[in-house]
Amino acid sequence: MYKCKEIIELTSQNMETSLPWYTRMEMKAHYLMCKTCNRYAQQLQFMNKALGVFEGHVPTENCQLSDDAKQRIAKKMCQVKETAE
Amino acid sequence: MAQQIKTAPENWLSEYGDILYRYALIRVRSEATAEDLVQETLLAGLQAVERFSGKSTVRTWLISILKHKIIDHFRKNRHEITVLNDDETAEDVLAYQFDQQGNWKINLIEWGTPEKSMDNEQFWVAFNECLSRLPQRMADLLLLRAVDGLATEECCELLGFDTDNQLWVTLSRTRVKLRQCLETNWFSKE
Numbered sequence: 001m002y003k004c005k006e007i008i009e010l011t012s013q014n015m016e017t018s019l020p021w022y023t024r025m026e027m028k029a030h031y032l033m034c035k036t037c038n039r040y041a042q043q044l045q046f047m048n049k050a051l052g053v054f055e056g057h058v059p060t061e062n063c064q065l066s067d068d069a070k071q072r073i074a075k076k077m078c079q080v081k082e083t084a085e
Numbered sequence: 086m087a088q089q090i091k092t093a094p095e096n097w098l099s100e101y102g103d104i105l106y107r108y109a110l111i112r113v114r115s116e117a118t119a120e121d122l123v124q125e126t127l128l129a130g131l132q133a134v135e136r137f138s139g140k141s142t143v144r145t146w147l148i149s150i151l152k153h154k155i156i157d158h159f160r161k162n163r164h165e166i167t168v169l170n171d172d173e174t175a176e177d178v179l180a181y182q183f184d185q186q187g188n189w190k191i192n193l194i195e196w197g198t199p200e201k202s203m204d205n206e207q208f209w210v211a212f213n214e215c216l217s218r219l220p221q222r223m224a225d226l227l228l229l230r231a232v233d234g235l236a237t238e239e240c241c242e243l244l245g246f247d248t249d250n251q252l253w254v255t256l257s258r259t260r261v262k263l264r265q266c267l268e269t270n271w272f273s274k275e
Contacts, residue, residue, distance in 0.1 A: 003186065003187030003188065004183065004187055004188050004189050005179070005183045005187035005188075006187060008257065008261065009253075009254065009257045011257075012253065012256055012257035012260050013253045013256075013257065016230070016237060016253055016256065017237070017249075017253070036189045036192065036193055037189075039193045039195070039196075040193060040264070042196075043193065043196055043199070043264055044260055044264065046196065046199045046200070047260065047263060047264060047267070048231055049200070049203075050199075050203065050212060051227070051228070051231040051232055052231070052232070053203070054209065054212060054213070054216075054232070055108060055148055055152075055232065056145075057203075057206065057209035057212075058104055058107045058108045058111070058209075058213070059107065059206065059209055059210050059213060060103040060104055060106075060107050061210075063103070063106070063107050063110065064102075064103045064106065064107075065102045065103055065106045065120065065123065066120075069106075069120040069123075069124075070098060070102060072120075072124070073098055073102070073120075073123060073124045073127060074098055076124055076128060077094070077095075077097075077098065077127055077128065077131060080128050080131050080132065081094075081131060
């Protein structure tokens with residue numbers, strides 16, 4: 001019988017590798033009995049979903065390229081364009 | 086085809102520069118490195134513009150180039166990776182959540198339908214904030230695995246884990262920390 005602390009580690013590991021069927025059975029049985037671990041597993045699933053799309057929601061407030069960097073990059077882009085033409 | 090690009094390359098920097106920069110900064114946590122990565126990305130985009138199929142948006146396309154540049158950055162700099170933060174074991178979070186027998190000490194609050202939060206830009210501010218609070222190597226690991234889908238073996242090699250098991254334990258603790266942060270900074274305030 002796994003403890004809750006072990007179940008949450010297996011819950012994460014289960015997202016990384018295929019665990020043996022008997023371990024997965026035991027986890028399922030544990031989730032049925034333990035509301036907190038069940039909730040934890042669902043929240044981890046949601047976090048994975050959010051990680052999958054977070055690059056589409058990158059906030060840029062208060063965090064912008066400096067004018068210096070912009071000028072430097074623009075100059076480089078011009079150089080590359082000119083060589084290509 | 087190039088003519089399908091709605092945003093002309095001369096506007097990339099003004100349109101997408103800040104987004105690329107912010108994404109790079111989340112991943113590498115160094116302003117100078119993030120600036121270099123934005124530059125490399127835009128230059129690579131410029132050189133590959135003929136191959137852009139127009140199937141995705143320019144923004145998505147540039148971010149995918151940036152993601153490759155970030156992985157290259159990790160590959161080039163792997164010898165520099167050191168564990169800077171002994172907080173990485175997350176024992177504090179585990180001790181807060183579990184008693185000595187390994188049973189929960191706290192109640193996890195109900196997140197309801199968390200997918201609804203994904204439409205709220207403020208949620209993403211909190212999400213990014215929580216990612217930035219993770220110790221560097223933990224964040225690197227989580228994002229290389231869950232976002233970039235890099236193989237476990239390569240993550241071990243890039244981030245200096247000796248065994249798969251060590252990596253899994255760290256990943257689990259990273260998720261514990263991120264979950265706790267999201268709960269404190271978003272779901273308990275909703």
